[in-house]
Amino acid sequence: MKTPTSATSLLRQLVLSPQRSILESLIPGATNMATFAQQLLKGKGTTFTYLVYLIGILTATKPVAINMTCWLQKYFTSTVHIQSSNETYDMLASWITSRGLENAARSFLAKEGPGYYNEKISVTCLGRSSVILKDLLKECQEEYLSHIENSTTIFGHSGAQWKKEKAKRTRPLSTVILRENEKNSLIQDMKDFLEPQTRSWYSEHSIPYRRGYLLHGPPGTGKSSFSFSIAGELGMNIYVVSIPSVDDESLKTLFEELPDTCVVLLEDIDAVGSVYCRELERPNNDLEPGKEKKGVTLSGLLNVLDGVASQEDRVLIMTTNHIDKLDPALIRPGRVDKKVKFQLADREVTMQIYKFIFGQPTEQSSKKTSHAKDDPSIERQAIEFARRVPEEQLSPAQIISYLLQHRHMPRAALTNVGKWVEALRAESDQHRNFLE
Numbered sequence: 001m002k003t004p005t006s007a008t009s010l011l012r013q014l015v016l017s018p019q020r021s022i023l024e025s026l027i028p029g030a031t032n033m034a035t036f037a038q039q040l041l042k043g044k045g046t047t048f049t050y051l052v053y054l055i056g057i058l059t060a061t062k063p064v065a066i067n068m069t070c071w072l073q074k075y076f077t078s079t080v081h082i083q084s085s086n087e088t089y090d091m092l093a094s095w096i097t098s099r100g101l102e103n104a105a106r107s108f109l110a111k112e113g114p115g116y117y118n119e120k121i122s123v124t125c126l127g128r129s130s131v132i133l134k135d136l137l138k139e140c141q142e143e144y145l146s147h148i149e150n151s152t153t154i155f156g157h158s159g160a161q162w163k164k165e166k167a168k169r170t171r172p173l174s175t176v177i178l179r180e181n182e183k184n185s186l187i188q189d190m191k192d193f194l195e196p197q198t199r200s201w202y203s204e205h206s207i208p209y210r211r212g213y214l215l216h217g218p219p220g221t222g223k224s225s226f227s228f229s230i231a232g233e234l235g236m237n238i239y240v241v242s243i244p245s246v247d248d249e250s251l252k253t254l255f256e257e258l259p260d261t262c263v264v265l266l267e268d269i270d271a272v273g274s275v276y277c278r279e280l281e282r283p284n285n286d287l288e289p290g291k292e293k294k295g296v297t298l299s300g301l302l303n304v305l306d307g308v309a310s311q312e313d314r315v316l317i318m319t320t321n322h323i324d325k326l327d328p329a330l331i332r333p334g335r336v337d338k339k340v341k342f343q344l345a346d347r348e349v350t351m352q353i354y355k356f357i358f359g360q361p362t363e364q365s366s367k368k369t370s371h372a373k374d375d376p377s378i379e380r381q382a383i384e385f386a387r388r389v390p391e392e393q394l395s396p397a398q399i400i401s402y403l404l405q406h407r408h409m410p411r412a413a414l415t416n417v418g419k420w421v422e423a424l425r426a427e428s429d430q431h432r433n434f435l436e
């Protein structure tokens with residue numbers, strides 16, 4: 001191999017010069033790299049040694065490349081880091097997923113803290129100016145807000161930590177089928193409470209501005225569905241706690257972390273005190289060694305409802321299937337201001353459900369979704385169907401589930417209704433016999 005004299009002499013100077021330590025401190029591995037290059041250019045060695053030299057050069061240049069990247073990043077790019085706790089995170093994540101870019105990201109998830117994931121997104125762009133990043137975040141925000149305009153964000157929890165479950169398209173209240181006057185009076189009560197004048201009135205009279213609702217009734221009558229829907233209608237996020245899944249401590253923490261304005265849904269409040277009471281019934285009132293007392297106690301729940309964490313501006317909805325099991329202290333006025341019974345389907349509700357399933361919705365998101373009001377045949381079938389379903393014995397959930405099996409065949413739904421009712425009766429007789 002012919003040796004380019006000027007290049008080798010330059011490399012020799014680099015390797016031997018007294019400034020090599022300065023060079024090395026600037027670019028780690030630079031002298032090694034120069035030695036390898038010098039040998040290579042002199043043409044000393046076999047293919048194997050060239051290969052070794054090459055690997056050596058690559059290894060030696062790795063720190064240089066890393067240093068260069070850091071240096072370029074520091075002086076020629078701008079970066080924004082967004083933690084998942086920041087509202088902008090959702091906006092950016094939604095922008096990224098809507099463009100299918102999530103798999104293109106080099107790193108996305110960082111695990112921090114014990115036991116839970118705290119995600120972070122970092123976006124880097126070329127150039128020292130942050131204008132591009134600001135424009136990007138603005139675009140994400142606009143896009144996100146337009147998406148969630150008609151949606152309700154539902155928060156569940158994992159232990160004592162709120163977790164955003166999903167942003168669901170707001171379910172129109174018209175699709176939760178209840179006795180009309182009871183439904184309207186409940187909606188009106190909630191809306192009146194949230195009027196600015198009501199708030200001022202409470203403040204002038206120094207009365208804590210909060211209102212509690214108890215929705216009670218058999219399973220599958222629409223208590224939860226109504227709560228989600230009304231939250232959407234009121235433009236508020238909903239925070240859901242299933243009482244059997246928490247204890248005093250986690251309930252307290254969850255309440256402390258609620259935002260100022262929201263709907264709080266406490267489901268199955270008849271479970272309050274159940275574990276506690278069972279523990280009290282144990283002989284000598286002792287607990288198994290190492291076993292902690294779990295569950296929400298009555299005093300734990302009352303403290304949360306009345307305490308500092310029960311800030312104002314909040315609509316509290318509690319649900320139960322067993323109002324008779326509730327302690328009167330829990331549902332006294334001030335804690336529960338309005339009780340509404342969700343009932344099994346009467347004839348009118350059954351008819352509405354039939355029309356809801358088989359009619360054509362004319363307005364998707366409006367308050368007045370009308371279901372085939374003008375279709376006389378569906379109207380007639382609905383009357384006939386409701387006549388064949390026993391009144392106040394079945395829940396809306398049961399009726400909807402049956403009709404959904406026939407959703408493409410309204411006639412079949414009508415023809416088979418008798419058999420279905422008989423089967424349900426037989427099932428419930430069997431269940432009763434089993435219990436006796």
Ligand SMILES: Nc1ncnc2c1ncn2[C@@H]1O[C@H](COP(=O)(O)OP(=O)(O)OP(=O)(O)O)[C@@H](O)[C@H]1O
Pocket residue numbers: 175176177178217218219220221222223224225226320321342396397398400
């Ligand atoms: N009144 C109703 N109008 C429309 N859909 C209903 C109604 N009641 C129940 N459903 C449907 O039945 C299912 C169960 O309803 P939901 O969970 O709201 O009942 P629930 O009364 O809260 O029951 P639970 O007491 O068991 O929690 C949902 O899919 C819901 O859409």
